[in-house]
Amino acid sequence: MLELKQISAFYGNIQALDRISIQIPEGSIVTLLGANGAGKSSTLKVISQLLPIKSGTMVYKNEDISNLEPNEIVKRRIIHCPENRQVFPKLTVEENLIIGSYLRRDKDQIKKDLSDIFSYFPILKERLKQYASTLSGGEQQMLAIGRALMGNPKVLLLDEPSLGLAPIIVNQIFEIIQEINRKGTSILLVEQNANLALRIADYGYILENGRIGLEGRAEFLRNNDEISKYYLGGKSHAANLY
Template identity: 55%
Template sequence: MLRLENVTAHYGTIQALKGVSINVSEGEIVTVIGANGAGKTTLLKTLCGLVSATSGKVYFYDKDITNLPTSDIVAAGIVMVPEGRRIFPRMTVLENLQLGGYLNRNKSETKANMERVFELFPILKDRLHQIAGTLSGGEQQMLAIGRALMSRPKLLLLDEPSMGLAPKIVLSIFDIIRQINREGTTILLVEQNAQMALSTAHKAYVLETGRVVMEDTAEKLLHNEQVRKAYLGEA
């Protein structure tokens, strides 16, 4: 479904990605874990066209999408929920969701997509006309994911969905991520909470200073001694 081949990316003279190759198969949850500054967010931004790849290729269903405009990548079926949620705080919940579905001109499909969002996040229906910036952190994360789902993405990119949330809310968000996947959406998850990420994903990559240093099934990496010491806080 998604294939990166030796992708590099720079911020000015700083090389943030150094020959990254990953594969995401349809129906999977794939996670990328790593410390702050490892290049995880840059990886997602490069997939979305927000950061230009300086070399290498990105393929989506065998089509070269390297450095396409972000609007074209969204239209192809790849949507990102950014780190920090990035909702529109002065708009209502409804207006945020409507913006997420702006590419779809079919009113019945848009309505069905919104109903699906309400099934996943019933609280959003209760908050429909509330200003989004007044929502709690967990509700804002739900809105950010719901907004992304309004376009019925084939591949959902999640950047640090647990950031800044209470542990109970994190568990709820990850339960919903699993449900979204079970209903047919492929997910590429970037997450600093390695325990949650590896417990949720099918396959995992470990990124260090812009390079993939390890890849395996998520279950094997969850029990890998090196990973446990480096990312799970175990001596």
Template identity: 55%
Template sequence: MLKLEDLNVYYGGIHALKGIDMEVEENKIVTLVGANGAGKSTTLRTISSLVKPKSGKITFNGEDITNLKTTEVVKRGITLVPEGRRVFANLSVLENLKLGAFLRNDKSEIEKDIKYIYSLFPRLEERTEQMSGTLSGGEQQMLAIGRALMSRPKVLMMDEPSLGLAPLIVKDVFNIIKEINKEGITVLLIEQNAQAALKIADYAYVLETGKIVLEGPGKELASNDEVRKSYLGEN
């Protein structure tokens, strides 16, 4: 569904992604695992067209999307939930959700989708008129996911969805990711909590300083000694 071929990205003189090859199959959960600075966020930002590659190719359902604008990438069905949630603090929960649908004009379907988001996240419905900046970290993360879903993505990319959240909320977020995937949305996930990510991932890639050094089914990588030592904090 989504394919990266020999992708090279530079930030000034820094070679951030070094010839990355990656595939994301339809209806799967794929996770990128690696230390900070390995190139995980850069990969998602490049797919979103927020960062332009120096060379290489990104295709989505057979179409070359490497040089499209970010709005065109969203139109095709790829949406990013950025790290740090980035909700519009001075807008209400409902206004944030409506902004997620800014490329759509099917009013009745938008209303239907808002109801669906509220069924996924009942807490957001309770706070529908509340300013987003006053929500807890967990609620803001739910809102960021809900807002991304309002664009009706085929691929939902998530950058560190559990960062800074209480363990109980983290569990909720991972259950929601599985739920979203069951609805037929492909998920590409970056997560510091490698153990939780590998547990739900169909397939995983391990990044080290801009290169893919390991790949395989999530459960397989979770039991790989090298991965357990380096990323799961096990001896």
């Protein structure tokens, strides 16, 4: 469905990605793991065209989208939910959600999607007229995901959805991520909690210094003792490394 082929990207003279190749099949959850600075968020920015591709090709549904503008990526329903939430603090919850649908014209479907978001995150309906700045960290993360869903994504790019959140909120959000996937949205998940990510993912890639160090079925990565030791920090510590 979405494929990165030998992608390289730079921040100025600093190479962020070095010839990485990744596939996100339709209907799947794929996770990117790795230490800070390994290139995980840069990969999502490349897909969203927030970081230019220096070399390589990005293909979506057999279309080369390597040189499209960010708004054209959104039109193709590839939607990015960024790290650290990045909600609009001086806008209400309702306004933040509506902004997520700014390229859409299907008003009836927008209403249905809004209703679905409230079913996932009932607290957002309660906070509808509140400014985003007044929400807790967990509520802001829910709002960020809800705003992304208002773009009606076929591919949802999630960057560190559990960062800084209490375990009970993390579990709730990951249950909803699985439900979103069951309804047909493919997901590329960057996540610090390696064990949790691999429990819900179909396939995983481990990035090292902008390169793919290892890849495989999520169950294989999670259960292999050597991989756990050298890439995930050991089974007892893996949840906190990434």
